[in-house]
Amino acid sequence: MPEPRPIDDAADSGHAADHAAIDRLASELLPALIAKLGATGLGELEVRQDGWRVRLRRPADGVTRERRPAGGAARSQPGHSGHGHGPLPSEGTRQARASASTNGSGPGPQVAVGPGRGTPAAVPADGPAMAVSPAVGMYRPDPESRAGRRVRAGDRLGVVDMLGVPHEVVAPVDGILGEQLVEPGDAVEYGQELLVIEFAEAPATEA
Amino acid sequence: MFRKILIANRGEIALRVLRACRTLGIEAVVVYSEADRESLPVQLADEAICIGPADARRSYLSAPAVISAALVTDCDAIHPGYGFLSEDEGFADVVAAHGLTFIGPPADVLERFGSKEATRRLLGSHGLPTIPGSDGMLRDDLHALGEAERIGYPVLIKPSAGGGGKGMRMVRTPRELESALRVCRSEAKAAFGDDSLYLEKWLDENRHVEVQVAVDRYGRGVHLGERDCSVQRRHQKIIEEAPTPALSAAARADLADRAIQAVVAAGYENIGTLEFLVDGEGNAFFIEINCRIQVEHPVTEMLTGIDLVALQIGIAAGEPLGLRQADVKLNGHAIEFRINAEDPAHDFRPGAGVIERYHAPGGPWVRMDSHLYPGYEVPPYYDSLLGKLIVWGPNREIAIARGRAALEELLIDGVITNIDIHRALLENDTFLEGRMTTNLLDRVGGAAFLAAAAAGARG
Secondary structure, three states: OOOOOOOOOOHHHHHHHHHHHHHHHHHHHHHHHHHHHHHOOOEEEEEOOOOOOEEEEOHHHHHHOOOOOOOOHHOOOOOOOOOOOOOOOOOHHHHHHHHHHHHOOOOEEEEEEEEEEOOOOOOOOOEEEEOOOOOOEEEEOOOOOOOOOOOOOEEEEEEEOHHHHHHHHOOOOOEEEEEEOOOOOEEEEEOOOEEEEEEOOOOOOOO | OOOEEEEHHHHHHHHHHHHHHHHHHOOOEEEEEHHHOHHHHHHHOOOEEEHHHHHOOOOOOOHHHHHHHHHOOOOEEEOOOOOOOOHHHHHHHHHOOOOOOOOOOHHHHHHHHOOHHHHHHHHHHHHHHOOEEEEOOOOOHHHHHHHHHHOOOOOEEOOOOOOOOOEEEEOOHHHHHHHHHHHHHHHHHHHHHOEEEEEEEOOOOEEEEEEEEEOOOOOOOOEEEEEEEEEEEEOEEEEEOOOOOOOOOOHHHEEEEEHHHHHHHHHOEEEEEEEEEOOOOOOEEEEEEEOOOOHHHHHHHHHHOOOOHHHHHHHOOOOOOOOOHHHHHHHHOOEEEEOEEEEEEEOEEOOOOOOOOEEEEOOEEEEEEEOEEEEEEEEOOOOOOOEEEEEEEHHHHHHHHHHHHHHHHHHEEOOOOOHHHHHHHOHHHHHHHHOOOOOOOOOOOHHHHHHHHHHHOOO
């Protein structure tokens, strides 16, 4: 069920301020909180600050969220590394592998942020989502697709050029753009993860 | 020679091409759809790249996806395998336009031999006896009825494009012709995107014999003997062998000589296969040419000791053939059994599922080309070929005995296969005597054939 939206779309005036607040929370508060949660072994941590409430929750019984594999290169399958052939990934796939490993999918804490203004915090059931490549080709993100940008499901984030024909990369869910997993101009394969979307929320049906 | 090849196919042929690349010291990239992520060629390749979803039209049949994959992985050539884009002259053309080499005939050669009906006339003009057929493509039902009357029933309706029995029907009356035309048009349209059809005279008791040829860029060509592919089910080959028991040694040599002379004269390039129907009197009629590596190519490799995929790659790279006809020795007898995920007891219904156990037969002169492994999930989206078992012997009797032993040893659990049909065929008198025609199985049906074999084994 759609949770209450963390940001009220209609309130345009408060929009930019909310955006800035979330950016600040994400960059300043979250890393510290994540470290703390990891060190303590606690199941959940909640912090209130400036009218916002940030809650971190460890995944239940250590089950890790299964992330969609980012194509062949990011798999832990043999062939790319397991058969001792000295795999030689392409530029694009090498990039993807590096990103996938730094981006880890271990049992890390899940993050939820919501405005603490009398409404319950939005706790997406499923953590970050991924914008994936619609084609095999060269990735060109849109200039405005920087970390921190708020996006809606269906928003265009960039294109993958397949023989000169652009195929749009779109946000699969509402959320905030996070890490770019692939450099602009890199080769990508079909289904490869390109961009993290934090605070992902299934698209709400607009009233 | 090429530095790095993109293999634009799946299953056993992707593995076969990968092995040829390894032998030649060429790097290989395998493309895959999301349904083939865990496939053996993907795991064994130097690199693998996902090009689309399970739907072949958006992955293995997508020329832009395949070419883009070749460019981003820095390949200099594309091997199309068989099926999919392997005989698409438009694809070959675009591949060349992007500075890559299509491993097969150049686009202009593919175009010249692209229409089956036109090819029949072209090679007919270069001295090959051809099967009587319609004058060009069928314009409409009236034209079809008139042409069928002129050729004489029964006739075979055939699509100009493609293969594998799709869009093909044999009809015996004008009434059957009219209703079959509609079915064939829609099947051909769906399978090949082209619904043009033509007619061929149908020979009731025919044998399917084909000649393997190889021609380099400089117009030098050799034949590599023939194969007999008469054991079929609805125009799909099940067993292939060489030499053909249908023709004498002199007749086989004569057919192969005429075939290579005709294709060289007509300007063919790269490896190819000329298919003939052979009637009860041993008369051979040319029907079509396949401009690709074929499923049954290992039969010829076993006889000649020549790696046909490596030869194909070399020709595409512009290397001279390096073979004279006298260098091609056809030794002994080879038989290939196509192992399919289909249920012979239920009209060869194709199946899918997880391979629970798999054991490939071994021993001398036994070859198994297969992408199976225990735990592999056979996806439901593609053709049902699980692998090919090929055996060789100094003569047909010994090859059959080795085939029997190997089929006994072959173990595939988890999906229903047609292995029982092969075992039954190796007990069938018509096959054992080498008298099989293309209707051997269809005459009685798979289930009845198995039942008869079981009854024979008990009695």
